[in-house]
Amino acid sequence: MQTTPHATWEDYYYQYANTPCEKIKAQFARQKYKTKVDSINKSSFFKLNKETGFTEDKNENLTDLPLSASTNHGLSVTYSPSTRGYTHTHLDDKPTGTYNDDNQEIYEIRYRIFSTYDLNTLMGMADFNKSPENFGDLYGTMLSSDGTYVIKFTGSTSDIKMGFGTEAWNKKYADYFVENDKNTLETNFLLFMKNKMQITGISLFNVKSNGKVFEMKLNASGTKAESIECGN
Amino acid sequence: MWKLITKNIKMKTLIKLFIIISIYSFSSCSAQTTASLQQMEDCRKRPNKSEDCPGMENVIYVKDIGNRLNKFIGTWKGTSNGKSYELKLEKKENFGNNEVKWDKLIGKLKIKDNQGNILFDSFQNSEADAEPYGYNFQGSAYEMRFSTNNNCGDHGTIFLEIKSIVINGDKMRMFYYPSSGLANNNSICPDLLPLDWTEFTKQ
Numbered sequence: 001m002q003t004t005p006h007a008t009w010e011d012y013y014y015q016y017a018n019t020p021c022e023k024i025k026a027q028f029a030r031q032k033y034k035t036k037v038d039s040i041n042k043s044s045f046f047k048l049n050k051e052t053g054f055t056e057d058k059n060e061n062l063t064d065l066p067l068s069a070s071t072n073h074g075l076s077v078t079y080s081p082s083t084r085g086y087t088h089t090h091l092d093d094k095p096t097g098t099y100n101d102d103n104q105e106i107y108e109i110r111y112r113i114f115s116t117y118d119l120n121t122l123m124g125m126a127d128f129n130k131s132p133e134n135f136g137d138l139y140g141t142m143l144s145s146d147g148t149y150v151i152k153f154t155g156s157t158s159d160i161k162m163g164f165g166t167e168a169w170n171k172k173y174a175d176y177f178v179e180n181d182k183n184t185l186e187t188n189f190l191l192f193m194k195n196k197m198q199i200t201g202i203s204l205f206n207v208k209s210n211g212k213v214f215e216m217k218l219n220a221s222g223t224k225a226e227s228i229e230c231g232n
Numbered sequence: 233m234w235k236l237i238t239k240n241i242k243m244k245t246l247i248k249l250f251i252i253i254s255i256y257s258f259s260s261c262s263a264q265t266t267a268s269l270q271q272m273e274d275c276r277k278r279p280n281k282s283e284d285c286p287g288m289e290n291v292i293y294v295k296d297i298g299n300r301l302n303k304f305i306g307t308w309k310g311t312s313n314g315k316s317y318e319l320k321l322e323k324k325e326n327f328g329n330n331e332v333k334w335d336k337l338i339g340k341l342k343i344k345d346n347q348g349n350i351l352f353d354s355f356q357n358s359e360a361d362a363e364p365y366g367y368n369f370q371g372s373a374y375e376m377r378f379s380t381n382n383n384c385g386d387h388g389t390i391f392l393e394i395k396s397i398v399i400n401g402d403k404m405r406m407f408y409y410p411s412s413g414l415a416n417n418n419s420i421c422p423d424l425l426p427l428d429w430t431e432f433t434k435q
Binding site for chain 2: 182
């Protein structure tokens with residue numbers, strides 16, 4: 001750590017405490033938020049027919065999210081300039097109740113990582129906070145049986161891109177995960193965002209159950225996600 | 233003495249041969265570029281999706297080894313709940329827009345009500361925009377994603393199966409699982425496809 005004799009508390013704050021990693025640690029340290037997360041971050045919620053979630057505003061007020069008006073099992077995320085972030089579950093693979101000829105139950109298979117709709121929502125929130133640029137607190141969080149992930153907007157105003165909340169993008173995204181299923185969820189998420197959506201302003205983080213936060217980034221050759229513990 | 237020298241030479245040749253075979257096997261194993269549909273089905277079932285499928289790192293082509301898809305190719309017709317269905321299935325090889333190419337089925341589907349009105353028609357869609365669009369097997373059932381692209385946002389999965397004990401080879405069965413699950417009470421957007429196994433006949 002380099003220190004300067006004239007460094008102020010603000011200098012320290014913006015250099016260290018204002019990083020996405022520290023923001024995520026602070027997010028999960030807010031008691032009201034953490035209590036709410038703990039109440040839905042469990043198997044019984046991942047097995048429901050519908051997702052569960054809520055938004056947090058900049059004054060730490062929490063609001064439950066309603067189900068989407070369409071026939072999807074997803075949630076309708078309403079956000080405003082005062083929204084700090086959203087948190088929601090992604091569901092387990094769903095048994096259809098129908099069996100194949102081998103007497104095996106057929107499943108609806110799901111990929112538990114942020115959807116194109118989720119990315120679009122974070123971009124929309126960033127759009128509300130671009131004048132003046134104030135993106136540091138914004139987040140999207142996904143809770144699932146494959147882990148807890150957070151996306152942060154880490155770009156600048158020119159990196160805000162919208163229009164991904166469509167069925168056309170949803171299909172491309174689903175095809176990508178199925179066809180490249182040999183890769184990890186994190187790798188496919190980062191590759192799709194970079195190569196197909198050409199998004200550069202969103203970063204992915206994994207929050208472990210012990211509270212440790214890891215940033216997931218593509219490796220130097222741009223082929224696989226690698227995990228870097230925050231603070232290292 | 234001569235016998236001993238000959239034995240040594242034979243032994244050395246055998247060792248060389250063994251090393252060559254071992255290197256070849258190892259390199260072909262570690263550089264597997266083609267996987268079968270079955271291998272990818274197993275890969276999809278792995279419990280931890282934060283890990284790659286072991287040994288699949290270099291795979292760029294998922295091949296229909298054993299031609300499991302061929303029996304589905306053709307035009308099929310069926311009826312259910314006052315609707316009639318015409319489904320044309322085609323097999324594409326080394327297909328897709330993503331890094332890994334697949335052998336898969338793509339379909340053209342026409343749905344009519346009992347008055348003959350067309351409720352859905354993808355016969356004019358391009359191959360890249362095919363509906364339904366094949367993914368992979370779950371056991372003997374083949375999975376295809378399906379989206380109506382209508383205002384309801386209705387999308388889900390079609391499953392197709394030709395029974396392994398073939399009594400009549402021209403029969404296939406199909407059901408649809410909407411992504412909303414089965415509790416869809418939306419009367420504005422009624423389910424277009426059968427929600428239980430429904431028999432289709434090859435034309």
